[in-house]
Amino acid sequence: MPIVVRIDVELARQKMSVGEFADRVGLTPANVAVLKNGRAKAVRFSTLEAMCRVLNCQPGDLLEFVED
Amino acid sequence: MKINHLAVIALRIVLVGAFLLLVLFQVMSLPGQFAHMAAENPERAYLQWPLTIFAILEVACVQVVIVSTWKLLTMVKRDQIFSRRAFVWVDAIMWAIAAGWTMLAVFSAIVILNADDPGVPLLLILMLAAGAAVGLVVVVLRALLRQAADLRLDMEAVI
Numbered sequence: 001m002p003i004v005v006r007i008d009v010e011l012a013r014q015k016m017s018v019g020e021f022a023d024r025v026g027l028t029p030a031n032v033a034v035l036k037n038g039r040a041k042a043v044r045f046s047t048l049e050a051m052c053r054v055l056n057c058q059p060g061d062l063l064e065f066v067e068d
Numbered sequence: 069m070k071i072n073h074l075a076v077i078a079l080r081i082v083l084v085g086a087f088l089l090l091v092l093f094q095v096m097s098l099p100g101q102f103a104h105m106a107a108e109n110p111e112r113a114y115l116q117w118p119l120t121i122f123a124i125l126e127v128a129c130v131q132v133v134i135v136s137t138w139k140l141l142t143m144v145k146r147d148q149i150f151s152r153r154a155f156v157w158v159d160a161i162m163w164a165i166a167a168g169w170t171m172l173a174v175f176s177a178i179v180i181l182n183a184d185d186p187g188v189p190l191l192l193i194l195m196l197a198a199g200a201a202v203g204l205v206v207v208v209l210r211a212l213l214r215q216a217a218d219l220r221l222d223m224e225a226v227i
Contacts, residue, residue, distance in 0.1 A: 027227065031227045034227060035227060040225075040227055041222075041225040041226070042222075042225055042226040042227070043226070043227050044226055044227065047227055
């Protein structure tokens with residue numbers, strides 16, 4: 001998949017741990033791991049919205065298109 | 069939700085009742101009936117065991133359908149019906165109907181070729197048509213279940 005989820009970059013900028021992030025967004029740590037290592041097949045807009053709200057960023061900061 | 073729950077319970081009671089009735093038929097009524105017919109018509113007594121075995125096997129096919137329906141109901145109750153595991157039981161129903169229908173078709177062919185009045189052949193043809201309809205409905209429902217299971221699988225991958 002050429003779409004990469006850049007959660008770790010934003011987490012580092014916010015100095016937030018994965019556990020706290022999962023907790024505040026309302027995701028399971030397992031699903032956060034799926035997002036981080038690029039195995040996610042689909043994301044709800046509501047999840048994206050919650051992630052942007054918690055990380056105080058735009059969807060474009062989290063999603064990146066990378067040519068294979 | 070409440071009405072579904074009641075329907076599942078009612079269907080389970082009907083299934084248990086039907087299954088027990090069929091066991092009764094298999095071990096008592098059918099063997100007794102064909103033994104009686106053999107005693108009444110000694111010149112056709114050779115038909116007793118083939119007919120008994122045929123009837124018991126037909127009833128067994130219906131029993132497979134009942135047991136599979138019970139298993140599928142359990143999956144409905146646990147919200148597991150839209151999964152690959154449901155196909156084991158749906159396929160069991162499909163093959164049981166196919167086997168029962170094929171046996172009935174062979175039996176009907178023999179009866180119709182030797183019949184001297186049209187009553188029994190017509191009745192058998194009616195039963196074959198009804199059986200084919202039920203079997204084909206199951207095939208269509210199976211395709212619908214496959215679509216729903218695939219959709220559920222897709223939705224579960226959404227985070």
